[in-house]
Amino acid sequence: EAAVTQSPRSKVAVTGGKVTLSCHQTNNHDYMYWYRQDTGHGLRLIHYSYVADSTEKGDIPDGYKASRPSQENFSLILELASLSQTAVYFCASSTGQRAETLYFGSGTRLTVL
């Protein structure tokens, strides 16, 4: 079974503070993704990466940065957290091929106050 681990499971941050969400996969997958989940909006892609040391913008990248220091690790960084970034964040991995399944982590619930 593919394994994607996110940390922390939940976090409370203050407006204007820096937040880093971490993701680690043991699937040997090339592709990793960060999604944001909000009620009524489904899963929206923030950033993704298909190789270490390179990241790509997804559909809603504003206010977020990403870092892929190795094949196994992918971080999402909120330099200046805002109230509107309160959401559940999911990391996922896949081989990146057209037919391939995404394997999701358990999610991080972020609350910005």
Next chain:
Amino acid sequence: GDSVTQTEGLVTLTKGLPVMLNCTYQTTYSPFLFWYVQHLNEAPKLLLKSSTDNKRTEHQGFYATLHKSSSSFHLQKSSVQLSDSALYFCALSDRTSGGNYKPTFGKGTSLVVHP
């Protein structure tokens, strides 16, 4: 760009009844469609997937048929159970300008099954 539309935000049913969750898509490429299911406080996981036109795909009692003529991939089950209560996402494998593939998700349909 490519997109996925799920028209129902919430579907409420009584146990034992049939269900159909709608999914339509737009793409300029040959489509590959997925259904993911997310139970409360869990991660989304794959339910089924298909790229074959007019062929029924089944898993865990759920089934869907890709119809390219109508750009649809509706999810169905003949008799829902309480355990089917969950959030269901339709997704499309979306080709990027760089030639890679990234999934694009619909907004999701919440299915609530009552006793």
